[in-house]
Amino acid sequence: MAVREDRLHLPIAVAELIKRMSQSEQAALLSHFTWQELKEWEELKRKTESQAVLWPEPEVYVEIGAEEMSFEAPLEKVIPFLQQLVQDMEVEEVTVRFHKNRERREWQGLANEFPEMLWNHREIVNDDAVVIEYGQNTMYSNGGGCMMLNTTADAKVKRQIAQHFLDLCGYPHRVGSDRFIALVRDGRLEVLEE
Amino acid sequence: MKKIVKDTIGHFKVMVKHSQLSYEPSPVHILKRMVKPLCRDFAELLEEGTKNDTWQVIEGFSMVCSKALREDQNR
Numbered sequence: 660m661a662v663r664e665d666r667l668h669l670p671i672a673v674a675e676l677i678k679r680m681s682q683s684e685q686a687a688l689l690s691h692f693t694w695q696e697l698k699e700w701e702e703l704k705r706k707t708e709s710q711a712v713l714w715p716e717p718e719v720y721v722e723i724g725a726e727e728m729s730f731e732a733p734l735e736k737v738i739p740f741l742q743q744l745v746q747d748m749e750v751e752e753v754t755v756r757f758h759k760n761r762e763r764r765e766w767q768g769l770a771n772e773f774p775e776m777l778w779n780h781r782e783i784v785n786d787d788a789v790v791i792e793y794g795q796n797t798m799y800s801n802g803g804g805c806m807m808l809n810t811t812a813d814a815k816v817k818r819q820i821a822q823h824f825l826d827l828c829g830y831p832h833r834v835g836s837d838r839f840i841a842l843v844r845d846g847r848l849e850v851l852e853e
Numbered sequence: 854m855k856k857i858v859k860d861t862i863g864h865f866k867v868m869v870k871h872s873q874l875s876y877e878p879s880p881v882h883i884l885k886r887m888v889k890p891l892c893r894d895f896a897e898l899l900e901e902g903t904k905n906d907t908w909q910v911i912e913g914f915s916m917v918c919s920k921a922l923r924e925d926q927n928r
Binding site: 715716717720722724727729756758763765788790797799801802803805807809840842851 | 856857859860863864866867870874875876877878879882885886887889890893897
């Protein structure tokens with residue numbers, strides 16, 4: 660479980676206070692604690708620092724895994740990205756499963772008809788769970804820009820998909836690794852693994 | 854494999870995958886993007902699925918869980 664930022668304020672304030680003390684004041688303060696307590700706090704600090712990176716949700720996220728890719732995209736980028744995948748995976752037909760008026764529906768069509776389908780169903784695509792089959796690859800688009808692609812594509816194609824995704828979101832980056840994680844927070848791209 | 858079976862397993866995988874990502878999804882994200890699609894799949898399975906469909910879904914869940922545990926151990 661990640662540590663939320665608002666729970667970190669008190670320890671940060673205490674750390675700052677200690678930093679401002681003179682050496683003799685620090686020594687006097689530390690005499691109130693046992694060695695075991697200090698060790699436990701050091702461990703807690705280490706865990707807090709390693710977990711703090713988990714929070715909050717990023718504006719953009721992309722991860723290349725062994726069999727799947729995960730994405731978080733701004734809402735307005737979802738449809739362009741789903742369209743882009745047709746080219747990246749070089750498929751001629753697409754199948755879409757979705758729900759309308761509480762009924763399960765299926766649309767099957769040629770790749771060139773796909774943009775119109777997405778546009779006509781944009782409210783569903785943007786906010787609801789939709790399953791899209793691009794040949795052997797299945798995209799689970801869960802609405803709000805949350806997507807997972809189950810894919811049999813090779814590493815080169817997966818890198819290309821990640822690169823096109825970041826381009827589309829406005830954060831161009833050359834993806835050079837098969838194991839890649841990047842996210843955007845406060846408008847800045849951070850590559851966590853490459 | 855029926856499409857409803859495949860989609861239910863896929864939506865479960867989305868949820869498991871989120872537990873391994875490099876950020877923590879908000880409660881609203883979990884509810885809207887993971888729990889709701891799964892709940893709808895379960896309702897459809899109960900209404901239209903067979904016992905065999907349900908069995909296949911559980912088998913699929915188990916495979917997703919095993920893979921996630923293996924990945925977790927290798928981290």
